[in-house]
Amino acid sequence: MADSPVRMRPEIAALPAYKQGRQAVADGYKLSSNENPFTPLVEIVEAVARAEVNRYPDATGPALRAKLGDRFGVTAQEVHLGAGSVALLSQFLLAVCEPGSEVVYAWRSFEAYPGLVTVAGGTSVQVPLGPGATHDLDAMAAAITDRTRAVIVCTPNNPTGPVVTAAGFERFMGRVPADVLVLLDEAYFEFVRDPGAVDGSTLIGRWPNLVLLRTFSKAWGLAGLRLGYAVGPEHILDAARAVAIPLSVTGQAQLAGLVALDHEDLLFARVEDIVGARTRLVAGLRDLGFAVPDAQGNFAWLELGDRTAAADDVFHEHGVVVRAFPGSGLRISVGEHESVDRVLEAAALLR
Ligand SMILES: Cc1ncc(COP(=O)(O)O)c(C=O)c1O
Incomplete structure (x- = not known):
């Protein structure tokens, strides 16, 4: 953008472009965007197909x-x-x-x-x-x-x-x-x-x-x-x-x-499942010695400061894509139950 002759609002030209979390890795888990790990209900897929595009x-x-x-x-x-x-x-x-x-x-x-x-x-x-x-x-x-x-x-x-x-x-x-x-x-x-x-x-x-x-x-x-x-x-x-x-x-x-x-009941049963995985994830991370703040969303936070980028690499090598905020910490979304085990394995290497 620096060499463009087009005049822009200076505060917009200075803005970093939105950076999405890393995408999924093969045989791994994408835990970088606080997404819901469950595939959509059949009824929802059918409703989407009914729309007149x-x-x-x-x-x-x-x-x-x-x-x-x-x-x-x-x-x-x-x-x-x-x-x-x-x-x-x-x-x-x-x-x-x-x-x-x-x-x-x-x-x-x-x-x-x-x-x-x-x-x-x-x-x-x-x-x-x-x-x-x-x-x-x-x-x-x-x-x-x-x-x-x-x-x-x-x-x-x-x-x-x-x-x-x-x-x-x-x-x-x-x-x-x-x-x-x-x-x-x-x-x-x-x-x-x-x-x-x-x-x-x-x-x-x-x-x-x-x-x-x-x-x-x-x-x-x-x-x-x-x-x-x-x-x-x-x-x-x-x-x-x-x-x-x-x-x-x-x-x-x-x-x-x-x-x-x-279909609130079915979907909220899934939410309950995610909350269960969250409890296991947070307890596991705390058992490893991490000071995890109270996790009330579908994610957990590790404040790692300068160690954030290196920790991000360790998770990535273990097939876990998390959201790194360099110099600050890592956010790990609560995904599939199996992903919790993988996260805890990788986290153990950080101690
Ligand atoms: C705190 C918060 N607000 C709003 C949003 C936006 O969500 P969406 O635009 O998908 O509804 C997000 C998404 O990650 C979020 O974390």
């Missing part, structure tokens, strides 16, 4: 929004669909940011946040995680200024794993001015087993500036179809709808989402 989808997905609205006790207008919750994050940030706007979020957190804020024209205010790799909500509240337009709270936090508690979130909301948008990113909500965790669905209507973001990518196993949703006040969702790229939520995704909701 020669036609545009119904742009707003009314049937799915109505169904989600019923589950959350809100109207269909208080639900907005996106091509993944990352698309929704982008839309809300575009809707609220102007040059000079600040967006507060914890760091380290979801690696897409910094780029999305920059693209929206805002400035990131990253608040270091507190003890146990948890959100430091007091410091985040203190970081809010007149320039703050949005705060993103990620629970459980990707990539470290702990949740924000219900009590902590409530206190935090009491300190956020009503004109600052709060995005509660609950991409991994269905894996949470901590009874003290915040549950955005119980908070709908409590604050006029709160929007929940959830996704079909993780627990529901539809990452490849790109489907996420926001629940919140209609006028805030309308602003996101206004900046959304039209027709980006496909008919396949909408049909698959509807069928997935009808």
Whole structure:
């Protein structure tokens, strides 16, 4: 890009391109993207096949929004669909940011946040995680200024794993001015087993500036179809709808989402299985002497600092693809049960 005569926004030209995790290795396990290891239900595959791909989808997905609205006790207008919750994050940030706007979020957190804020024209205010790799909500509240337009709270936090508690979130909301948008990113909500965790669905209507973001990518196993949703006040969702790229939520995704909701029991049995594998993975890593933070998503975090790149290579040599954040740590997704054994074998070599 450096030699191009084309003039670009300087902050965009300086942005590193999105780097996806390493792809799968032969006879190995891809544990780098927090994906669901189960193959889709036959009913979902059939639903995808039914979609008319020669036609545009119904742009707003009314049937799915109505169904989600019923589950959350809100109207269909208080639900907005996106091509993944990352698309929704982008839309809300575009809707609220102007040059000079600040967006507060914890760091380290979801690696897409910094780029999305920059693209929206805002400035990131990253608040270091507190003890146990948890959100430091007091410091985040203190970081809010007149320039703050949005705060993103990620629970459980990707990539470290702990949740924000219900009590902590409530206190935090009491300190956020009503004109600052709060995005509660609950991409991994269905894996949470901590009874003290915040549950955005119980908070709908409590604050006029709160929007929940959830996704079909993780627990529901539809990452490849790109489907996420926001629940919140209609006028805030309308602003996101206004900046959304039209027709980006496909008919396949909408049909698959509807069928997935009808098969919640089967899919949640799989989630329970993943939670069981997570318990085994975390216990095994702790037995090896690693200080693994509380893991409430479908992943576990190893803080390895300077040893991260070398550890990444060891896992790779053992057929395990993990997500390395050089100089910081490794995130290991919870995959097939057999993958847990392979991870623990490789991890033992790091001690
Ligand atoms: C915290 C968090 N939020 C949002 C997303 C986006 O998920 P999707 O766009 O697939 O819904 C992810 C994906 O990894 C994530 O980890």
